[in-house]
Amino acid sequence: MSQIETILTLIAQKHLGIETLETRRSDSLDFHDTAVWCIKDALEAAFRAGVEQGRNASQSDKANT
Known part of the structure; x- marks a missing residue:
């Protein structure tokens, strides 16, 4: 099960x-x-879970630059 499926x-x-x-x-x-x-x-x-996923992705992107 994917992470999004688990969350949903x-x-x-x-x-x-x-x-x-x-x-x-x-x-x-x-x-x-x-x-x-x-x-x-x-x-x-x-919605809150999506916002959190976006924040995590953004922080991950910043860490990789």
């Missing part, structure tokens, strides 16, 4: 109560009723 899975588990983001070919496992505030929290967490 952790966000889905924490904020949406979704065990996995893998397709399981079952409506009861692949479709979820989710409150809008949970979706908002998950989107904010994903």
Whole structure:
């Protein structure tokens, strides 16, 4: 699993109560009723994770120059 997949899975588990983001070919496992505030929290967490990834990449680039 890639780093981004791991991060997204952790966000889905924490904020949406979704065990996995893998397709399981079952409506009861692949479709979820989710409150809008949970979706908002998950989107904010994903955004923050992206910002952090960008900062880390920027610092890595500066260290390599």
